[in-house]
Amino acid sequence: MRLSLQWLAEWIPLEIPPEALAERLTMGGIEVDAIERSGADLSAFRVGHVLEREAHPNADRLSVCRVDTGEGEPVRVVCGASNVAAGQKVAFAGDGTRLPDGTAIKRSKIRGVVSNGMICSEVELGIGADASGILVLDDAAPVGAALSDVIGSGDVALELSLTPNRGDCASVLGIAREVRAHFGGALCVPETAPREGARAAKDDVRIEIEEPADCHRYAARVVHGVRVGPSPDWLARRLESIGLRPINNVVDVTNLVLFEFGQPTHAFDLATLRGATVRVRAAREGEKLLTLDQEDRELDPDDLVIADAERAIALAGVMGGAETEVRAGTTSVLIESAHFAPARVRRSARRHGLMTEASYRFERGVDRAGVARAADRVARLVAELAGGEVCAGLVEATGAPAETVEEIQLDAERVNRVLGTAIADAEIQALLSRLDIQHRRARGGGDAYRIPTHRNDLARPEDLVEEVGRIYGYDRIPTTLPVAPLGPVHAPPLRAVAEQTRDAFRAAGLLECMMLPFLRSDDLDRLGIGGEDPRRRTVAIANPVLEDEARMESTLVPGLLRAVHRNQTRQIDAVQLFNLSRVFFARGGSTLPEERVAVSAVITRGERVAWYEAQDDRPAPFFQAKGVVERVLRDLSRPAEFAPEWAEPYHHPGASSAVRVEGARVGSVGELHPDVAARFDLEVPCALLELDLSALAAQGAPRTAYAEVSRQPQSSRDLAVLLDRETPAGDVLAAIQQTGGTQLVRTDLFDCYEGTGVPSGKKSLAFRLVFQRHDRTLVEAEVNRLVDRVVKMLGHRFDGELRNAPRREE
Amino acid sequence: MTSRTSQELAELEREAVEAIEAADSLPRLLEARSQVLGRKGTITESLRGIGAADPADRARLGRELNLAKQRIEARFADRRAALEAGARERELREHRLDVTLPGTGLRSGHLHPVTQLEREMVAFFTGLGFSIEDGPQVETDYNNFEALNFPPDHPARDMQDTFYVEGGNLLRTHTSPVQIRAMQRLEPPFRFVVTGRVYRHDFGPRSSPMFHQIEGVMVDERTSFGDLKGILYAFARQLFGARVDLRFRASYFPFTEPSAEFDVTCPNCAGAGCGTCSQSGWIEWGGCGMVHPRVLENCQIDAERYQGFAFGMGIDRAAMIRFGLPSIHVLFEPDARILEQI
């Protein structure tokens, strides 16, 4: 909300600079977003009176005026505006006056005629946007007066952002009250009572409330004989100062009063109303209303409307109808001032996408005691500015009273216990009285406070504690530290798993990334994830920011692939990224979805594996990804198991494996399928790994315990074995370990070779076997026996053929 | 061979030492040594000539000669060690490395700045005995709004633009629904923190539809607004340094009463005012207040007996302050050059 300080100063003395005022309001909960200075100091400009206007002898578009400036003889001024005319009161800048833009006015010859100054337009004065002609002042403006005394000058506007509980501050009155609470001073509220004529308003109109629960009060005034026309300068300027466009003297008055008191009002052209009864009722099914913004709106039965005998004429609390609007030619005006239920107005405003100054205030709640005052004030000003006679009496009807809290009990002990202060009773009472919250003895003893009608946000003792705190000043509340018993700190088990996982990925050289967690509509198709897959049960967002990003992630893979692509477009080919995040699986209806914590990683252009002889570097990322899985699970104290299977549809079918821990699938590792890579425009080989951390956490924390290490010497043997190309090395390793028994303490695969010297269809695997006992040194013969057993097993079970005699390594 | 006087002996020793010190290589040193101590060396010969000396002088001369010989041997050994060390060094220098070549890259992984800040923040609070609570990101309207005292059809709901999911639930707009879940389970006194992702239907140059919050709650019989200030001061100084200040402004949140927003000294200008802080010297950081009694009641906690505070702030915001990020969007841009930098 915008607020002019000139305007505010008419309601409460402002004896401090705008910055200090803004600071105090902000600290007290009325946030000032900006301080804007508009208009320059206009005290050097004078009110001039155009006595004569003649055409310029040498220029068609110019005229020569004789202007009375209130000092000495009238002066001659050349003017270029077409709207200048004899008899006008104008803004005159004499020789030496400086315009707000810095231009100095000098006595000069214009096309051969001496001009002694300038008649100014709004733009030249820096007070408006109208450059079409000179500014014409009110006829009543005294000649020779400083312009600033007539139209004001050098105004400062505060841009306020109000919290939703402080609807009462959406007015000059409300802010004036806040200022008074902080700085003191007396409120100066303008006169509201109109001078009434003899004719009674109730002869013209009756009010009926058919929805008493949502219309607590409806009051109306009638003014006959108005002349609708432009508003006087002061009013137009006042509205402009807060960013409103003047319309006509009646509508402008309703807007002015809305900002003065925070009570929305509306003026109807009484002659356009059919029948003498104004009804507050629910809209009928299919009913339509052409609103003031020229939108034809279909109403909902939940909309509250104002209606005449035949039709809806306004959307209650939101906007009036176009057919009954006050326009040029209107002579009789019906002024509405009402108290509608906040929720009902809010629903209408949202339903029709119409957030108006009126709906804003009704949604937040208006002062129930201010309804009549606003109707009076509008009637009074309409009669003053548009002429006419105000009919006697206020016509009104009441519905069910609004729920209100009139008194709250509060003792000082509670204030001080909650705030951590030691404020005396008397000071608490004094602080609250600055907000019109008056102390009284509660009936059963103790302290109670009367809540003023404009503070419908105050309902409980805590609300008053806040009022005490903010007026006292939060900065004055002593800063202390809580005293509390020490005890164990609990954390969800999943957190430990997630944080250990992050550390393990970091240690493995991967970069953690975070991205917006939305799937694109074709992501799952591009990955080849089929209809039965649980990842198809996505959680759909009803109101996405982007139509194409309307689902929560059920897999982190598309995001990572996009990340690779983004890096690729920036010429970064080698990346290793991981993303640890939630994935969501819909459970249908209003049941909350299943949320799991997952981690996925992508590795492109992995480092070459020393023992793997390959024609291209394609396998490198796969084995690196597998190494990361092994490392992460080792760091989590879980042994990983891998088996060749096509674990994911987006994996290369020849380079894919599920990851199991204790037999349960917890993830996968695989090379990205080249077709999927193409669908994501990826040019480098990628490997993916995925782990379901929720599944890992569900297995419980593994116990890590010390195992005695052997102090005896070890013996090693290297074996190179020729095997069928399709034989999985993992199976061979497991079989060797099993055959070697407890004395075989390690088996490492250190070479895998196909090519020269190896028959086609075969491969050569080289293993190092390490033997050791805990109790004594193994003798050579024992080791040889164990190796023989392994060699026999390899031949027997895998058709393996030893390429050379076992070599002894010490 | 005649016997020598003490003077002659001293001269002899001086010459020998000079020759040893002058030798600039091992062969020359050995040469110098043999001239003195070799079979035909001056000292050796002098020793041989002792027999011919006056018997009265024989013992003294012998002693002096032996002492001179020991001193020369010591000088020789020192000189030899020095020459050998020099030669070894020259030999090793032949195989010198260009130490300005880059080190072999052990790839360094990196945690996301939000993770780093989150851990720091959580560590501060667990150190003070706050437990950690967690909850879902897709929430019910009840937990996200209603239980937190946002009535239906109330403008307070406009404070948080909401993503709704099909079926009527929503993406949590703050971590506060976890308050509800935790407080329904816990018996006071308790204190806990919650961290995690939250969502707002808002996408702009300064706002991301997803960001991260940390939230803390402490409830017992006497924890006050002053205690809330104290905790937040300690926290801000832990994160941003001992010199930062905080400012508490009255504000409104439906789930706290009294409520405040708090600002931290702009780290860019140390409070003097700059472009980062719109000349105010302050950066908005979070919201806080005393837990609204209605929220306690909604969790079946006796609001007459118990009271406490709640606060929440953006982790992303803290990361932006810490690392001087120009925009929140930098955090969610998976560019490797950004990710390994901060």
Ligand SMILES: [Zn+2]
């Ligand atoms: Zn700054």
